[in-house]
Amino acid sequence: MFHLPSALRRWETLLLAILAVVVLFNVTRSPFYLRIDNLVNVFELSIEKIIVALVMTFIIINGEIDLSVASVMGLAACVVARLHADGVAMPLAVLVALTVGLLCGAFNGFWIAYVGLPSLAVTLAGLIGYRGAARILLEDKSIGNFPEWFNALGQRPLVGPFPLALIVFFVMLIAAAIILQRTAFGRYVYVIGNNKEVARYAGIRVKQVKMRLFMASGLIAALAGVLLAARLGAVRGNTAEGFELDIITMVLLGGVSIFGGSGTLTGVALSILIILNLRNGMSLANITGNTQTGVIGALLILSVLVPNLVGRLRALRSRMRPATTGPTPQPAQEVEIS
Amino acid sequence: MKAITRAIRPEQLREITLAALIVVVVLFFSSQIQGYFSGRTFNRVTASVAIIAVVAVGQTLVVLTRNIDLSVGSIVGFSAYFVGTQLANDNTLSPAFAIALAIGLGALMGAINGALVAYGRVPAIIVTLGTLAIYRTILVDMSGAKTVVVDALPQWLKDLPRTNLIQIGELDIRLMFGLAVFVVLVFQLVLVYLRFGRRLYAIGSNPEAARNAGLPTQRIVFSAFVLCGALAGLAGFMFLARFGTITVVAGQGMELQSVAAVVVGGVNIFGGSGSMIGAFLGATLIDLLEQSLIRWLRVSEFWRDALLGLLILLAVASDAVILNRLRRIWAQDGVSVQGKPVE
Known part of the structure; x- marks a missing residue:
């Protein structure tokens, strides 16, 4: 009987292996895959989602969920478009859109943190309500014709081959990693997600942390929405509709527990790479976007089901052979905090 | 005070409030919109x-066990489209077969x-969330x-939405509405009187305790999902009958509408309390408000979602703040209260 080194049992290691398989598959299937413009393209097509996935990681580790992010993205994009159509200067329009996002987040956060309502219900209302606000702004029109510099920010490379959104993502990834792993605030996020009561007794300002997280979620979703508007060059009432599914899938596949308290940004970053490469590979193999969504849905379920089954098999095996000593193997899903 | 607290429970108060709200809404809009209080409005809403x-009844079964089913919209669409295709290919298929097919498909997905x-x-x-995407993908x-x-x-299906169960003056009680009310009442009775119904509450109130008490929690949760799927399948058949033209996006968004109806109807999103009557009243209130506001304010349909979210x-919010306060009053009066205490 061989024992896997503990590193191999970790969720991140499994993700890395899956990523390697996906990349290998893509390389063999398409000669275009490794070209730099394709690799940038891999990121670019979902860049807004992965920006929001970073802040969603914080929210889910904190034991909450934000279903309203896609609607906030859509609302911010619609605010920019509507103000632009009404003749407001573009920088001001962007500023207003970001403020609207921040307010949406604060509104969610108020009900969740201070009134104590379940985030699932509040952000479900937000999902419907903010989308409704976006529809009120644009009705069934499509607004484009943004200034050239605005479109260029979304569509052209800014530094080397990298467009603005990609740079924003990498800066945010580093910032998020530092905040989550190296600051007191990051530890609070984990502790609250593990046990709200314990956190409160330990003197952590639970309400304040939650409020800040939801405000950050609103602001960053709005930023992503503005970037999306710039990349697409035109906005409709249903812009970004349904994005929450992809965003939450990225986070959960990354090994973040839906019950809060555990998960790492490394895992989320790996799962983002897997999903993006999988989608790109499927596109290169001429598989439609619809089927891709189905595959991602299956991946989401499997990402929790498989560790569960493995964990139970292990438990069963150790029960059947009680003579074996040594540490009880941990279920793969329980990823260490740090 | 004691007399009141003994006569009704907080949960019933919720249902009474909803019913009263519906009456107030109807009366208010009757005074505002000409020809509002009519058989046509009734038909449109029902x-x-x-x-x-019907979807909300299934959703309630699942939510009571502290779970949620976000795939119902895809199941409704799948069932409507699949049964519609079969009927379009072979007009001689019997109604019973079509309905059984819809329910069976839904039950399988559930x-x-x-x-x-x-x-x-x-x-x-x-x-x-996963099967929401997967079922829709398979359909597309x-x-x-x-x-x-x-x-x-077939002709019988096209006639179905206009078939009356009974007619009271100007009011037509359509067969489909009658069916929905029947489903609501049957499952209300299941919740109140059958062991299965009581166990749903037990699991939702405290899954751990329910398991320790020896309840077959896995089997019950499984059954709740199967029933929810079956009801969504039935709703898919009704959707097909009502609209006739079915595209691959049929039923999209129904998962949110059903959760909205359930939550407005006073079913606790964390399980353990709520009723079918409540969910039904919630669905009715939402629909009534939507349709009335559009006619009254002459606002565009684009306002619908914003109002629904609010x-x-x-x-x-009212559930958390007001009902919890009420429960405390009830608790002080020494009446045993079903549902969860304040945190």
Whole structure:
């Protein structure tokens, strides 16, 4: 009987292996895959989602969920478009859109943190309500014709081959990693997600942390929405509709527990790479976007089901052979905090 | 005070409040809109409530066990499209077969959800977010971008939405609405009188305790999902009958509408309390408000979602703040209260 080194049992290691398989598959299937413009393209097509996935990681580790992010993205994009159509200067329009996002987040956060309502219900209302606000702004029109510099920010490379959104993502990834792993605030996020009561007794300002997280979620979703508007060059009432599914899938596949308290940004970053490469590979193999969504849905379920089954098999095996000593193997899903 | 607290429970107060609200809404709009208080308004509201109410009943079963089913919209669409295609290909298929096919398809999809949640121990929100996408994907791939058109459907199906159960003066009680009310009442009785119904509450109130008490929690949660799927399948058939023209996006968004109805109807999103009557009244109130506001304010339909979101939030907030305070009063009066105490 061989024992896997503990590193191999970790969720991140499994993700890395899956990523390697996906990349290998893509390389063999398409000669275009490794070209730099394709690799940038891999990121670019979902860049807004992965920006929001970073802040969603914080929210889910904190034991909450934000279903309203896609609607906030859509609302911010619609605010920019509507103000632009009404003749407001573009920088001001962007500023207003970001403020609207921040307010949406604060509104969610108020009900969740201070009134104590379940985030699932509040952000479900937000999902419907903010989308409704976006529809009120644009009705069934499509607004484009943004200034050239605005479109260029979304569509052209800014530094080397990298467009603005990609740079924003990498800066945010580093910032998020530092905040989550190296600051007191990051530890609070984990502790609250593990046990709200314990956190409160330990003197952590639970309400304040939650409020800040939801405000950050609103602001960053709005930023992503503005970037999306710039990349697409035109906005409709249903812009970004349904994005929450992809965003939450990225986070959960990354090994973040839906019950809060555990998960790492490394895992989320790996799962983002897997999903993006999988989608790109499927596109290169001429598989439609619809089927891709189905595959991602299956991946989401499997990402929790498989560790569960493995964990139970292990438990069963150790029960059947009680003579074996040594540490009880941990279920793969329980990823260490740090 | 004691007399009142003994006569009704907080949960019933919720239902009474909803019913009163519906009356107030009707009276208010009757005074504002000419010709509002008429058989036409009644028909319009009941026709759309019938479908969402059936979905909401299934959703309630699942939410009571502290789970959620976000895939119902895809199941409704799948069932409507699949049954519609069969009927369009072969007009001689019997109505009983068509309905059984719709329910069976729904039950199968519900069973997949239930097995993953109950036996695979994957959280319901993850499973059903996944199957929301998967069922829709299968439907789109299967359809080959074709649409079910009214003309191809058999005559009995086209007549169904206009078939009356009974007629009271100007009011037509349509067969489909009658069916929805029947489903609501049957499941209300199941919740109150059958062991299965009581066990749903037990599991939702405290899954751990229910398991320790020896309840077959896995089997019950599984059954709740199967029933929810079956009801969504039935709703898919009703959807087909009502609209006739079915595209691959049919039923999209119904998962949110059903959750909204359930939450507004006073079913606790964390399980353990709520009723079918409440969910039905919630669905009715939402629909009534939507249709009335559009006619009254002459606002565009684009306002619908914004108002709906606000309504859900108000419902959840009032549930948390007011009902919990009421429960405390009830508790002080020494009446045993079903539902959860304040945190």
